[in-house]
Amino acid sequence: MPAHEESSNPLVRERAHLAASRAALRAMREDVQALDIRDVTANWVNAAVLQSQIDDRIKALADLSHTPLFFGRLDYLHVVGAEKAEGSEGERFYIGRRHVHDAHGDPMVIDWRAPVSQPFYQASRNNPLDVDHRRRFGYTGGELTAYEDEYLTDPSETEQTSKLLQAEIERPRVGPMRDIVATIQPEQDEIVRSDLGGTVCVQGGPGTGKTAVGLHRVAYLLYAHRERLARTGTLVVGPNRSFLHYIEQVLPALGELEVQQATVEDLVAARVEVRGTDESAAAVIKGDARMAEVLRRAIRSHVTPPVEPVVVVRGSRRWRVPAYEVEEMTAELLARDMRYGAAHEALPQRIAHAVLVRMEEAGEAPDDRVQNAVARNPAVKAAVKAVWPAVDPAKLVLRLLTDAEFLAAHAEGILSDDEQKQILMAKPARSVKAAQWTAADAVLIDEAADLVARTHSLGHVVIDEAQDLSPMQYRAVGRRCSTGSATVLGDLAQGTTPWSTGSWEQALFHLGKADALVEELTAGFRVPREVIAYASRLLPAISPGLTPVESVREAPGSLAVREVAAEGLDAAVVAACEESLHHEGSIGLIAADARIPALAAALGAAGHAYLSPGEETTAASRLTLVPASLAKGLEYDYVVLDEPAAVVDGEPDERTGLRRLYVALTRAVSGLIVLHATDLPEQLA
Secondary structure (H helix, E strand, C coil), X not given: CCCCCCXXXXXXXXXXXXXXXXXXXXXXXXXXXXXXXXXXXXXXXXXXXXXXHHHHHHHHCCCCCCCCCEEEEEEXXXXXXXCCCCCCCCCEEEEECCCEECCCCCEEEEECCCHHHCHHHHCCCCCCCCEEEEEEXXXXXXXXXXXXXXXXXXXXXXXXXXXXXXXXXXXXXXXXXXXXXXXXXXXXXXXXXXXXXXXXXXEECCXXXXXXXXXXXXXXXXXXXXXXXXXXXXXXXXCCHHHHHHHCCHHHHCCCXXXXXXXXXXXXXXXXXXXXXXXXXXXXXXXXXXXXXXXXXXXXXCCCCCCCCEEEEEXXXXXXXXXXXXXXXXHHHHHHCCCHHHHHHHHHHHHHHHHHHHHHHCCCCCCHHHHHHHHCCXXXXXXXXXXXXXXXXXXXXXXXXXXXXXXXXXXXXXXXXXXXXXXXXXXXXXXXXXXXXXXXXXXXXXXXXXHHCCCXXXXXXXXXXXXXXXXXXXXXXXXXXXXXXXXXXXXXXXXXXXXXXXXXXXXXXXXXXXXXXXXXXXXXXXXXXXXXXXXXXXXXXXXXXXXXXXXXXXXXXXXXXXXXXXXXXXXXXXXXXXXXXXXXXXXXXXXXXXXXXXXXXXXXXXXXCCECCCCCCCCCCCEEEEEHXXXXXXXXXXXXXXXXXXXXHCCCXXXXXXXXXXXXXXXXXEEEEEEECCCCCCCCC
């Protein structure tokens, strides 16, 4: 429709287009449901695959009643892609979460990821990108209730902040994390649409939208490179199950159903059950990248030079391969630095080939079948077992962690004597199943397994809260995208593990993506200016040199810091939660892990039910009790923070404690109440 045409009542017209678009989407879904595949499938396997694809398509075409089908409109000055002739009429496009077309195939809603949609995020008065005006829509539930126009080519109109954009950002958060397709900012859009071939690292402070940017980049890449990523797969790696549960609805809401989600622990736990925990010092050493070389040495130590020739008997003939020749083969395989298991498979073929050469010299004409038969000959198999035996990764790691002499032999010059003592098991286990494996041990086993056989690589991996990974964990994730790309998301100031990374350059090196592009998001959209400024007082102590977040949202009265008597602290916390519950939206009560039982009892005594992190908030149940150790990545409309000093004291050192406090202080979208009976950390005073 030409850009200049408009109804006398625009809201009525836009509601009519919304109703027509929903009807068209239903028709698209019904068309897929009506497909009959009985005559187009050759067998039950093809039928099952095709039916699965149809089922996924039906799910992707679901109309979510609470989610706006479109959120914006672009009125172009000219026909997109056509020569811009003077006086020619433009085109109009509605921008939404998915493509919708009518019965004739004409678009009614354009997918936000399509090239024609990009000016919705990028067009400005300085560079209108041939857009006459941009319209944003406001919704209550799924009903269209408002619109707002921005004329990009009218010099008489003054630039102003979009009230609908602001309202969408500040909309109360009940339920899991939602998509941000209606509010993506230009600098975020550039990251979202960056090419699949390159790895991008996003340093972003609290409220800058880095998690949403990473998830939307996955959705964009699946749109732009669907066939390739359908073959190779995509994965989102989060810090814990609560966080993954919180974000799990974002991609399905955008029509993407095939993205895997996992923690690092999930990725490496396939071979052993994690039942133990490490002391902090031991976990740091086990997570150090130097352990990769220790493991490499230990695995290669199983290769033993041959001392006897290989004699193969076939019929009445005996074929002899001398020991020095087998040793040359072994040395050549070691020099190639190939996977241990691949070399184990290659060695019998090398020996068999040497036998075939001798057969040919004797006038025989052996073929490939003879070579394979020789490779399976008992004498060859026995020789390979003696020279290049199979290695079980878990047994190897168990031996390293229980046999001091074996560890010392392979850690010499890499780990100090004290470091070796730190990682040895206090109570050596007799078997892999009996061992009290820790999370760090599982990562070591995963590394050893990759040294034996290459880990399958996916097409794209997103790593959120990446600052908390150890070098060995980075290597574990990097193996999952060795031939693909990654999106790395994090904030150095929120590193709360003893092994958290000191710089993105280090992290990306261990990930195997040293050439990645590092982007920094410094504009905050979630945390109010008053709250982020208060939390940023901690930055000089926890991450010197990091650029503080500049929030675009002023919210006078959003921060309250209250000192109360120690004996009345629990009652004051309950009262603050009740005060916050008078507002619309979710409430998070964040406290040091050690304080959770007391606060749970106080809430129960006052008759307040509460949720645990990751449980979905509803209109009837909006209060979540959050241990500080699980607060990262979560957000609530209103936050009550109990006793900051206790949050700091709950960590092994002050810097980690202050970083944990920084995380807790920056979870609020609309308001933060800080309650303390003991002195605040001096950085906040």
